Amino acid sequence: MASVPAVLRSEWTKIRTVASTVWTLASALVVTVAVGAGLSALTRSLFDDLPEAERLTFDPTVVSFSGMMLGQLAMVVFGVLVVGTEYSSGMIRTSLAAVPQRAAFLFCKIAVAGLLALAVGLVTSFLSFFVGQALLGEHSTTITEDNVARAVVGGGLYMGLIAVFSMGVAAMLRSPLLSLGILVPFFFLVSQILAAVPKAREVARYFPDQAGSKIMQVVPDAMGQDPAPYGPWGGLGIMLLWVVAALVGGYVVLKRRDA
Numbered sequence: 001m002a003s004v005p006a007v008l009r010s011e012w013t014k015i016r017t018v019a020s021t022v023w024t025l026a027s028a029l030v031v032t033v034a035v036g037a038g039l040s041a042l043t044r045s046l047f048d049d050l051p052e053a054e055r056l057t058f059d060p061t062v063v064s065f066s067g068m069m070l071g072q073l074a075m076v077v078f079g080v081l082v083v084g085t086e087y088s089s090g091m092i093r094t095s096l097a098a099v100p101q102r103a104a105f106l107f108c109k110i111a112v113a114g115l116l117a118l119a120v121g122l123v124t125s126f127l128s129f130f131v132g133q134a135l136l137g138e139h140s141t142t143i144t145e146d147n148v149a150r151a152v153v154g155g156g157l158y159m160g161l162i163a164v165f166s167m168g169v170a171a172m173l174r175s176p177l178l179s180l181g182i183l184v185p186f187f188f189l190v191s192q193i194l195a196a197v198p199k200a201r202e203v204a205r206y207f208p209d210q211a212g213s214k215i216m217q218v219v220p221d222a223m224g225q226d227p228a229p230y231g232p233w234g235g236l237g238i239m240l241l242w243v244v245a246a247l248v249g250g251y252v253v254l255k256r257r258d259a
Contacts, residue, residue: 004104004108007099007104007105007108008108010098010099010108011108011111011112011113012112015082015116018081018085020085021078021081024081025074025078025116025117025120027074028071028072028075028120028121028124028159029120029123029124029127031067031070031071032065032067032068032070032071032124032128032159033067033128034067035066035070035071036063036064036065036066036067036128036131036132037067037128037131037132037135039063039066039067040064040066040133040135040136041135043063043139044136057219057221057222058139058219058222059217059218059219059222060132060133060136060139060140060141061129061141061151061152061216061218062151062217062218062219063132063136064128064129064131064133064136065125065128065216066132068155068158068159068213068216069188071159072159072162072187072209073184073187073188075117075160075162075163075166076162076163076166076180076183076184076187077166077180078113078117078163078166079113079117079162079163079165079166079167079170080166080169080170080176080180080183081176082109082170083109083167083170083171084170084173084174084176084177084179085176087175087176088175088176088177102251102254102255103251103255105254106171106250106254107247107251109167110164110167110168110247113163113164113167114160114163117159117160117162117163117164118156118157118159118160120159121155121156121157121158121159121160121163122153122156122157122160123156124155124159125152125153125154125156126152126156128155129143129148129152129155141218147218147232148218150232151215151216151217151218151232154215155215155216157215157236158212158213158215158216158236158239161212161236161239161240162208162209162212164243164246164247165208165242165243165246166179167246167247167250168243168245168246168249168250169182169183169246169249169250171246171247171249171250171251171253171254172246172249172253174253174257187209191204191209191210194207195210201226205228206238207242208238208239208242209239211228211230211234211236211239211242212235212238212239213235214228214231214234214235214236215233215235
């Protein structure tokens with residue numbers, strides 16, 4: 001019977017020695033910071049042209065996180081690869097032979113990968129904030145302002161939870177292609193389109209990305225957004241429920257189905 005520390009070390013070795021997972025996390029950081037920086041600079045130059053409602057509810061913290069949309073794509077890919085690659089390569093049989101306790105195998109994998117995603121997410125969030133604020137100039141804020149530190153830390157939590165949610169979905173679907181084929185359109189098409197449709201918006205605001213992203217707002221209903229029936233921590237709590245549901249579903253599938 002494999003011990004938990006040994007399983008954790010094994011999963012850490014798997015992640016750090018696979019080039020695709022390392023490059024995916026690096027891409028999440030670089031893309032998020034770069035896009036956020038570019039849009040922060042653009043917003044500064046065009047600030048006077050913004051509609052009055054957006055100027056009155058301007059949230060410089062949210063603007064510096066403009067790259068999160070693309071950065072979360074890399075986190076989705078990372079989460080799917082961590083779990084799904086074992087199925088596509090057939091290594092899942094070897095892994096389960098070495099660690100027959102399926103709960104230990106799955107949750108040690110998710111613990112190691114999730115903590116790594118959280119660490120990268122926090123570094124990305126802080127870098128995005130400070131670079132973005134430097135480029136916003138006179139329209140910037142500081143991390144000591146009310147609720148700004150919460151939003152910056154929340155950005156890191158959001159990226160980490162996106163990765164863990166993707167791991168749970170990949171564990172349920174047992175295929176990286178199928179997982180990406182569902183998650184990428186869901187986050188980047190379905191969720192965004194429904195959030196823009198008046199009637200469907202009432203449902204879409206409870207999707208994990210829509211709810212979780214509220215933690216990054218400092219100004220309520222920032223820049224003309226519709227008010228939500230929950231606050232920043234309530235939104236993150238809704239996202240956490242989605243993550244727990246995905247992990248439970250992944251464990252049930254792993255426990256009941258053959259490798």
